[in-house]
Amino acid sequence: MSESRPSLLANLAALLAGAGVLLVMAGPLLANLAGLAPMTAFNLFLLGSLFGLLGLVLGGIGLWRTPPGVAGRERAGFAVGAGGLVVLALLSGSLPGRGAPPINDITTDPSDPPAFEAATQYTANRGRDMSYPEEFAEIQREAYPDLAPIRLAIPPADAFEFVRATVEQLGWEAVLSDVGRGRLEARATSRLFRFVDDVVIRIQPADGGSVVDVRSKSRDGHSDLGANAMRIRMFADALGVNVDAGRR
Secondary structure: OOOHHHHHHHHHHHHHHHHHHHHHHHHHHHHHHOOOOHHHHHHHHHHHHHHHHHHHHHHHHHHHHOOOOOOOHHHHHHHHHHHHHHHHHHHHHHHHHOOOOOOOEEEOOOOOOOOOOHHHHOHHHOOOOOOOOHHHHHHHHHHOOOOOOEEEOOOHHHHHHHHHHHHHHOOOEEEEEEOOOOEEEEEEEOOOOOOEEEEEEEEEEEOOEEEEEEEEEEOOOOOOOOHHHHHHHHHHHHHHHHHHHHHO
16 A cells, blocks of 8 residues: 555656646647637646646655655656656746736836827727826836837938838737827737737937837736836837948
């Protein structure tokens, strides 16, 4: 009887770890191939991560309690390996957002953020408050002090063309493009779970040149794990490179 317990534990660990691997893989696959809702796919991934963690822990206990040659030791080893891979996948996805504040709407100008127009008409956004939350302003200033309006020494019309080219380069889907008002809106879709974030860009004249402000807002979740701030930084860097190249 004493030898059967480690075997039962190893079997349970292997079952949990195996289920964890399948769920972690199923979430992104179903989101990309079957159109599964992003949050549902992400919750499958989280459930798989939990199963993988439990399999890893129980598998470790199973290895410790199961001597070599006793039935179940191989299954315990499988649980440790599979569970470890699941936990590694979770950590690799979450570490870049470590320390990010629990907000999901980021802008280069918290005092006067660009407002969404086209995005308010989407079915997915109907009934949602698309205004920038005032309480986010101080939080994002503290968390992302580097984010600021992008100043360019070129006229607004020229800046708009560089902005539009940069949006296309980054693979965002432009849904509103108004050079006369200096406004552009786009959708940015994540590759893994197909999360959609709405982006609005405003170009205004300033000091003989232009000032560009960006706002990126997630449709799902209360925390973006730093994704919107990262997107704005990526846009600012790419825009700067494109403008510099255009001057040569």
